Structures are given as C-alpha cells and as structure tokens.
Amino acid sequence: MEKWSLMTITVLLGLIVRWTVSFGSYSGAGKPPMYGDYEAQRHWQEVTYNLPIKQWYFNTSDNNLQYWGLDYPPLTAYHSLLCAYVAKLINPDWIALHTSRGYESQPHKLFMRATDGLQG
Numbered sequence: 001m002e003k004w005s006l007m008t009i010t011v012l013l014g015l016i017v018r019w020t021v022s023f024g025s026y027s028g029a030g031k032p033p034m035y036g037d038y039e040a041q042r043h044w045q046e047v048t049y050n051l052p053i054k055q056w057y058f059n060t061s062d063n064n065l066q067y068w069g070l071d072y073p074p075l076t077a078y079h080s081l082l083c084a085y086v087a088k089l090i091n092p093d094w095i096a097l098h099t100s101r102g103y104e105s106q107p108h109k110l111f112m113r114a115t116d117g118l119q120g
Contacts, residue, residue: 018113026109033067035102040068041080041112042094042103048077049084050097062097083115 028036047056047063047070056077059065070077087094087108094100094108 021113032102038112039102043068044070044080045084045087046095046097046100048081049095087111
C-alpha cells in the first residue's frame with residue numbers, strides 16, 4: 001500500500017508541475033509566421049489528422065514542408081495523430097486544416113503541454 005501512495009503522490013506532483021508550467025510562455029509565442037515549437041507540435045497534429053499517411057512527409061498544397069514539416073519518425077507522427085483525435089473532441093478548431101495556423105489559447109496550451117510535453 002505504501003508503494004501505491006508514493007506512486008500516486010509522484011503522478012499528482014508531475015501533473016501539478018505540467019499544469020503550472022502551462023501558464024508560462026514558450027519560444028515564438030505570438031511571433032508570426034512560424035510561432036515557435038508550440039505551433040510545430042500543433043501543426044503536426046493538424047497534418048496527421050487531416051492528411052493521408054502517404055502525404056505526411058511530402059510537400060503538397062495541403063502540407064507545406066517549409067512550414068513546420070513533419071520531420072520526426074513515424075512513431076512520433078502516430079503520437080501526434082492520437083493527440084489530434086483527442087484535440088478534435090475538445091475543440092475542432094485546434095486542428096482545422098489551414099485555418100488553425102498560429103492558433104494560441106490557454107486551454108490549448110494546457111492540452112499541448114499535457115499531451116505532447118511541449119518544449120519552450
């Protein structure tokens with residue numbers, strides 16, 4: 001029982017730290033056209049959710065690789081896809097193809113930090 005208590009405290013502490021960090025800024029905040037790491041992670045969710053797998057790593061009219069092109073291995077891309085499904089349930093605007101570029105909000109930042117371990 002003592003091990004479970006320690007594990008519970010550790011998990012809760014981790015969640016509190018992530019939640020507290022979500023109030024801070026991140027690299028590129030509010031700075032178009034690229035918006036920093038936050039936008040890179042968000043954009044990868046947009047791409048993986050809205051495009052067929054065969055287009056994830058190729059330059060197309062829907063996937064401009066100069067704008068935060070997906071440059072991580074497929075396992076990371078599938079993680080972005082899984083997070084995108086959750087994002088779609090919470091707020092479809094977060095991953096809307098093309099129109100979500102530069103999307104920034106406190107609830108979304110909390111979601112990103114909770115799911116992707118957002119740097120910054």
